[in-house]
Amino acid sequence: MTPPRFTDDGNPFEPFPNKSSFRLADWHWNHGVQKSCESFNRLLDIVSDPEFRPEDVRQTNWKKLNSRLAANDFDGSMDEEDAEWMDEDAGWIRTPITISVPFHRRTKIPGPQDYYVGDLYHRSFVAVIREKLAKPQDDRQFHYEPFELYWQPSNTCTEERVHGELYTSPAFLDAHRELQESPGEPGCNLPRVVVAMMLWSDGTHLTTFGNAKLWPCYLFFGNESKYRRCKPSCHLCNHVAYFQAVSRLLNLRLTVSDKL
Amino acid sequence: MKGHPPSDALVTHCRREVLHAQWDILLDEEFLMAYEHGIVIECCDEITRRFYPRPLTYSADYKEK
Numbered sequence: 001m002t003p004p005r006f007t008d009d010g011n012p013f014e015p016f017p018n019k020s021s022f023r024l025a026d027w028h029w030n031h032g033v034q035k036s037c038e039s040f041n042r043l044l045d046i047v048s049d050p051e052f053r054p055e056d057v058r059q060t061n062w063k064k065l066n067s068r069l070a071a072n073d074f075d076g077s078m079d080e081e082d083a084e085w086m087d088e089d090a091g092w093i094r095t096p097i098t099i100s101v102p103f104h105r106r107t108k109i110p111g112p113q114d115y116y117v118g119d120l121y122h123r124s125f126v127a128v129i130r131e132k133l134a135k136p137q138d139d140r141q142f143h144y145e146p147f148e149l150y151w152q153p154s155n156t157c158t159e160e161r162v163h164g165e166l167y168t169s170p171a172f173l174d175a176h177r178e179l180q181e182s183p184g185e186p187g188c189n190l191p192r193v194v195v196a197m198m199l200w201s202d203g204t205h206l207t208t209f210g211n212a213k214l215w216p217c218y219l220f221f222g223n224e225s226k227y228r229r230c231k232p233s234c235h236l237c238n239h240v241a242y243f244q245a246v247s248r249l250l251n252l253r254l255t256v257s258d259k260l
Numbered sequence: 261m262k263g264h265p266p267s268d269a270l271v272t273h274c275r276r277e278v279l280h281a282q283w284d285i286l287l288d289e290e291f292l293m294a295y296e297h298g299i300v301i302e303c304c305d306e307i308t309r310r311f312y313p314r315p316l317t318y319s320a321d322y323k324e325k
Contacts, residue, residue: 095285097278097281097282097285098281099274099277099278099281100277101270101273101274101277102270102273115274117278117281120282120285120286122282122285122286124288124290124291125286125287125288125290125291125294125313126290126291126294126299126313129294129299129311129313130299130301133301133303133304133311134301134304135304136304139303139304139305144309166316166317171316172316175314175316179312184310185297185298185310188310190300190308190309190310191307191309191310192298192309192310192311192312193309193310193311193312194311194312194314195311195312195313195314196314196316197313197314197315197316197317198315198316198317198318198319199315199317199318199319199320200317200318200319200320201319201320201321202320202321203321217286217320222316222317240286241282241286243279243282244278244282245275245278246271246274246275246278
């Protein structure tokens with residue numbers, strides 16, 4: 001956790017009132033849910049620091065602070081439906097979806113009309129990619145370059161191309177080659193890397209009874225091995241959006257407005 | 261309830277428009293800039309690289325109902 005920003009009164013630990021509160025919250029949120037011996041030692045480091053002032057922490061309104069930390073961009077217009085999104089990590093965006101619906105010439109107002117369908121809850125792809133590449137635990141097994149994989153069972157056999165990972169596939173190799181051969185940004189000599197996005201979505205019923213449905217969209221990175229991607233404990237799956245389907249509400253509205 | 265239910269063709273049209281409208285939101289200006297010009301990130305190995313996002317696979321269902 002880094003202190004997010006300076007405020008007008010020059011407090012670098014905003015929204016925390018002071019350094020002691022910031023360090024305690026950092027310990028609480030950022031070093032694993034289960035506290036280990038190691039994290040206990042970290043706590044000792046904090047409270048034994050000569051700069052740590054118990055009186056600073058005593059006044060801190062933790063409940064209010066924690067809800068500010070969980071705040072999303074669409075806060076301020078929060079209704080009951082949004083409340084459940086408050087538990088998610090920050091970074092979810094709510095964008096209204098509007099489509100153009102044509103009405104035939106025998107309707108009262110013929111021609112295309114804009115319809116508000118609902119809201120799309122989503123995260124920025126670029127933000128998810130930035131977050132991904134900042135994770136030290138994933139960095140060592142993130143393939144920045146694709147390669148060809150061959151298998152030669154014995155010296156007498158010919159080499160055989162092995163297919164199995166996206167980072168050894170012709171599609172990734174082609175994308176990489178095309179990128180290296182492109183002119184690139186003027187004056188930039190940085191190594192250029194393909195981020196292989198693998199998008200996946202599947203509508204799912206949440207309950208056996210009733211019609212609670214979700215249509216999530218996930219993002220995996222093909223720069224990582226499928227053997228790690230499929231392990232939930234590796235946390236390589238990123239939720240990026242929850243799609244809206246055409247609702248019965250829209251069907252109903254179309255039915256009614258047909259004869260307006 | 262007044263009126264006729266929407267025709268199958270109209271519902272099909274709306275379903276397609278709704279999905280495309282959502283992809284239009286997801287593939288925003290920020291993403292298109294990153295696609296074209298890359299995003300510069302200092303990686304955990306302390307090497308700075310320019311990353312170009314490329315959607316290589318899309319495995320998805322499409323809501324028929």
